Amino acid sequence: MRKITAVLLTVVMAFSLAACGSQDETDAAASTAAQTEAAETTAAEETDAGESAEQTEASQSAGNETADIVIIGGGAAGMSAAIKAAASDVRIILLEKQGFLGGASAMASTGINAGGSDLQMETEVPYTADQFYEYALSWDYGYDRIGYRVVPVREDYAYTFAYNSADAAEWIESLGVELAASSESHSLQLADKSQGGFGSVYVSALLAELEKYDNIDVRTNSPAVEITADENGAVSGVVVSGSDGEYTIDTTAVLIASGGYASADSEFYQTYAPAWDGYYSYGAAGATGDGIVMADSLGAQLLGMDAITCTTATVGEPNQAGALSVADALKGGAVLVNSEGERFVNESAGTADMMEAIKAQTDACAYLIADAATLEETEALQAVQEAGKLSEGATAEELAKALGLDAETLAGTIASVSEGIAAGADEYENETFVSDYAEGPYYGVLVKPARRIATGGIVTNGNAEVLDENDTPITGLYAAGEVTAYGAHPLSAATIFGRQAADSIVAFLGK
Numbered sequence: 001m002r003k004i005t006a007v008l009l010t011v012v013m014a015f016s017l018a019a020c021g022s023q024d025e026t027d028a029a030a031s032t033a034a035q036t037e038a039a040e041t042t043a044a045e046e047t048d049a050g051e052s053a054e055q056t057e058a059s060q061s062a063g064n065e066t067a068d069i070v071i072i073g074g075g076a077a078g079m080s081a082a083i084k085a086a087a088s089d090v091r092i093i094l095l096e097k098q099g100f101l102g103g104a105s106a107m108a109s110t111g112i113n114a115g116g117s118d119l120q121m122e123t124e125v126p127y128t129a130d131q132f133y134e135y136a137l138s139w140d141y142g143y144d145r146i147g148y149r150v151v152p153v154r155e156d157y158a159y160t161f162a163y164n165s166a167d168a169a170e171w172i173e174s175l176g177v178e179l180a181a182s183s184e185s186h187s188l189q190l191a192d193k194s195q196g197g198f199g200s201v202y203v204s205a206l207l208a209e210l211e212k213y214d215n216i217d218v219r220t221n222s223p224a225v226e227i228t229a230d231e232n233g234a235v236s237g238v239v240v241s242g243s244d245g246e247y248t249i250d251t252t253a254v255l256i257a258s259g260g261y262a263s264a265d266s267e268f269y270q271t272y273a274p275a276w277d278g279y280y281s282y283g284a285a286g287a288t289g290d291g292i293v294m295a296d297s298l299g300a301q302l303l304g305m306d307a308i309t310c311t312t313a314t315v316g317e318p319n320q321a322g323a324l325s326v327a328d329a330l331k332g333g334a335v336l337v338n339s340e341g342e343r344f345v346n347e348s349a350g351t352a353d354m355m356e357a358i359k360a361q362t363d364a365c366a367y368l369i370a371d372a373a374t375l376e377e378t379e380a381l382q383a384v385q386e387a388g389k390l391s392e393g394a395t396a397e398e399l400a401k402a403l404g405l406d407a408e409t410l411a412g413t414i415a416s417v418s419e420g421i422a423a424g425a426d427e428y429e430n431e432t433f434v435s436d437y438a439e440g441p442y443y444g445v446l447v448k449p450a451r452r453i454a455t456g457g458i459v460t461n462g463n464a465e466v467l468d469e470n471d472t473p474i475t476g477l478y479a480a481g482e483v484t485a486y487g488a489h490p491l492s493a494a495t496i497f498g499r500q501a502a503d504s505i506v507a508f509l510g511k
């Protein structure tokens with residue numbers, strides 16, 4: 001396990017290089033980190049594959065092995081749960097399908113939310129657990145104040161969420177992550193943002209803590225493929241796909257902590273959220289919805305599966321992770337047109353408005369147009385150009401041809417943008433232009449929103465127990481984090497309910 005952790009720490013350090021700043025800047029940095037992750041995974045996989053193979057062989061030669069608790073997924077939820085449970089006399093197997101731990105948690109840019117923590121109570125405008133509870137009870141289908149999708153949660157879930165949030169925040173601090181409270185957003189962020197993104201620092205601390213426990217058996221490159229149940233519907237084991245084939249771990253307690261489904265395939269979306277099929281993914285590569293499918297097959301209740309938060313303008317491939325965000329171009333003078341070549345929105349609109357505006361266009365996509373000066377100012381667009389995906393035309397008509405748009409309409413749109421800038425009165429009141437769009441060359445690329453974070457999922461109660469359609473807990477089945485219908489604030493949900501699941505499971509096992 002020590003060898004695994006050393007490799008994992010190396011991978012997570014790549015995330016630490018991501019800069020921190022505004023939401024858009026940090027998202028762009030997270031995207032870069034995600035790509036670094038992809039590149040470094042190969043190396044990590046090579047090392048870890050050998051170790052996992054040994055473990056797999058050992059387990060197969062001995063027949064079905066047993067564990068007190070099997071945790072599926074090694075992000076913030078899975079690691080928080082493992083660490084909390086490991087203080088009791090239990091043997092834990094933590095399965096991770098990727099070659100490293102961290103998941104989307106390592107990509108988190110800004111911070112966590114809580115109420116009543118010491119840091120929050122010391123600010124000029126204290127934010128209490130009661131206020132957080134009231135806020136959690138108000139969640140309904142829609143967007144929160146920063147454009148994230150929310151879903152309603154049960155009262156007992158909201159209670160655990162709010163009244164354990166300070167404890168979770170203070171526990172994160174106890175791992176060595178120095179936090180500072182923001183009264184404006186009721187969030188806790190890194191006190192020293194030069195350390196990197198919030199998630200990379202937090203995951204590094206979790207990995208270091210995990211290392212301390214001999215009763216946590218971490219298995220990377222080990223996807224869970226099925227959770228089995230006995231004739232009464234109680235959990236009886238987990239089937240794992242090892243490098244030598246499938247094997248089964250017998251257990252009576254399983255925590256699903258497998259994250260969201262931003263990067264799930266077309267089959268998943270056709271089953272659970274057809275309207276989102278074909279979008280790009282800006283989420284973690286491992287966020288493929290496996291836990292949803294496994295829980296669904298055991299009769300779990302699902303809620304809000306179409307509640308997905310997007311990065312609004314990206315260049316990517318359908319249903320695949322690794323989309324490039326060009327959101328900073330929209331705040332830096334780029335123009336958006338639809339498939340008809342016409343503008344339709346103030347390009348500097350907020351996340352929720354922009355997402356709805358693009359989704360309402362033909363094929364739910366748009367074309368981002370820039371002139372040479374705008375391109376020169378925008379690193380994200382330069383990255384798209386370097387990836388060979390930016391079309392170019394000496395004139396608006398030539399660019400239209402390259403993009404497959406109507407030449408006359410696009411030329412008219414660009415001329416009208418230029419006239420608006422000259423008159424100081426843009427038709428859509430965009431005030432971010434950095435040039436006059438008076439002459440070519442012009443550049444353009446097809447953009448779509450990319451799925452980033454899922455808010456809907458498995459319904460759980462305040463004990464992190466998975467509920468069936470009758471609101472009855474499925475015996476031995478727990479879930480925490482982005483895989484659940486968690487309401488809002490995913491990293492808080494992962495930490496609070498990972499730790500709650502550990503307590504519930506230890507009590508269930510009578511340990």
Ligand SMILES: Cc1cc2nc3c(=O)[nH]c(=O)nc-3n(C[C@H](O)[C@H](O)[C@H](O)COP(=O)(O)OP(=O)(O)OC[C@H]3O[C@@H](n4cnc5c(N)ncnc54)[C@H](O)[C@@H]3O)c2cc1C
Nearest residue numbers: 073075077097103104105109110224259286481482490491
């Ligand atoms: C760019 C970006 C920025 C974000 N910023 C913030 C932020 O500032 N604040 C915030 O609250 N949230 C943020 N989020 C969301 C947040 O990071 C995640 O929702 C949260 O960390 C999820 O934690 P988790 O433990 O539930 O899942 P994850 O961290 O995704 O971990 C799940 C793990 O399970 C593994 N897994 C999946 N399937 C299987 C399987 N079959 N078997 C074994 N393992 C499996 C995955 O590979 C992964 O490692 C951001 C997300 C992104 C993408």
